[in-house]
Amino acid sequence: MSAGIDGGDGDTATVWAAFGDLMAVMLGVFVLILLGVVGAHLHTAAKLEHVEREQARLAAQRETLERALAAPLAAGRVTLVDGRIGIRGSLLFPVNSDALQDEGRALLRELAAPLSGYLSAREEILMVSGFTDDRPVLQGNRRYADNWDLSAQRALTVTRALVEEGVPADSVFAAAFGDQQPVDSNDHEAGRARNRRVEIAPVPRPRQPQATADGR
Numbered sequence: 256m257s258a259g260i261d262g263g264d265g266d267t268a269t270v271w272a273a274f275g276d277l278m279a280v281m282l283g284v285f286v287l288i289l290l291g292v293v294g295a296h297l298h299t300a301a302k303l304e305h306v307e308r309e310q311a312r313l314a315a316q317r318e319t320l321e322r323a324l325a326a327p328l329a330a331g332r333v334t335l336v337d338g339r340i341g342i343r344g345s346l347l348f349p350v351n352s353d354a355l356q357d358e359g360r361a362l363l364r365e366l367a368a369p370l371s372g373y374l375s376a377r378e379e380i381l382m383v384s385g386f387t388d389d390r391p392v393l394q395g396n397r398r399y400a401d402n403w404d405l406s407a408q409r410a411l412t413v414t415r416a417l418v419e420e421g422v423p424a425d426s427v428f429a430a431a432f433g434d435q436q437p438v439d440s441n442d443h444e445a446g447r448a449r450n451r452r453v454e455i456a457p458v459p460r461p462r463q464p465q466a467t468a469d470g471r
Contacts, residue, residue, distance in 0.1 A: 316338050316457060317335070317337075317338055319373060320335055320338065320340070320373065320457075321335060323369035323370070323372065323373050324340065324366070324369060326365070327362065327365060327366065332346065332362055333362070333366070338456060338457060339454045339455070339456040340366070340454060340455040340456065341452055341453075341454050342359075342362065342413075342452060342453045342454070342455070343448070343449075343451070343452055344386075344387075344409070344448075344451030344452050344453065345448060345451065346358055346359055346362065347359035347362075347409070347413065347453060348409060348412075350393075351392055351393045351396055351399070351405065353399075353405065353408035353409045353411075353412045354412075355412050355413075355416060360416060363413065363416045363417055363420060364420045366417070366455075367417055367420035367421045367422050368420075368421065370417070370422055370455070371421055371422050371423070373457070374422070374423070374426050374457070377457070378459065378460045379426075379457040379458060379459060379460055380425075380426045380427060380428065380457070380458060380459075380460045380461075381417070381422065381426060381427040381428075381455055381456070381457060381458075382427075382428060382429075382430055382455070382456050382457075382458050383410045383413050383414045383417070383427060383428070383429050383430065383453065383454075383455050384406075384410060384429075384430045384431070384432055384453065384454045384455075384456070385405075385406030385407060385408075385409040385410035385413075385429070385430070385431050385432065385453055386406055386432050386433070386434070386435075386436060386437075386450060386451065386452050386453070386454070387402040387405055387406050387433055387434050387450065387451055388402075388434060388437070388441050388446075388447035388448075388450045388451050389402070389434040389437070389441040389447075389450075390441075390447065392404075392405055401433070402433040402434045403431055403432075403433035404431075405433075406431040406432055406433050407429065407431035409453060410429035410430060410431055410453065411429045413429075413453050413455075414427050414428065414429040417455075426460075434450070437450040438450060438452070
């Protein structure tokens with residue numbers, strides 16, 4: 256009789272031990288799931304916070320630029336879209352040329368002071384981008400290989416003019432996009448005229464690499 260009872264106690268202990276192991280495994284799985292959920296939530300919250308900070312930065316940038324460029328914006332000589340200052344190509348240059356017109360130089364002179372003031376309070380620099388329509392450069396015009404070349408020369412001309420008017424040389428650089436990134440259709444003259452443009456956009460200043468102990 257006692258042997259039967261002893262066997263029952265052993266079986267019960269085994270069952271409880273197995274049950275305890277199962278609960279430990281389930282608890283471990285639950286903890287892992289909980290950690291995963293918490294980690295995902297923290298990651299999402301961090302991404303959301305980054306997006307909100309970036310949106311706030313862009314909004315502040317836009318408001319500051321709008322105040323700085325109030326006069327040329329009101330006169331319709333420039334546009335401001337998503338922080339990018341747009342200038343019609345016809346205001347700056349003759350057709351198929353990178354020679355700056357008097358009206359264009361006067362506008363850049365007007366922009367230089369407010370842009371310099373804007374940059375002085377921020378870790379940003381100006382990217383001057385040249386754009387063209389999709390029409391090839393005029394035949395016989397050997398100065399430019401193609402629209403990429405024309406847009407590059409125009410961007411460089413504007414960059415140099417801004418530096419001459421007081422924008423720090425280390426705070427502005429040129430970029431060329433040719434007929435890429437049109438803002439309107441190239442199927443009609445009005446659209447092509449809009450696509451021939453120069454844009455000036457503030458971008459974050461690249462961080463300077465830190466020198467090592469040996470000065471390299």
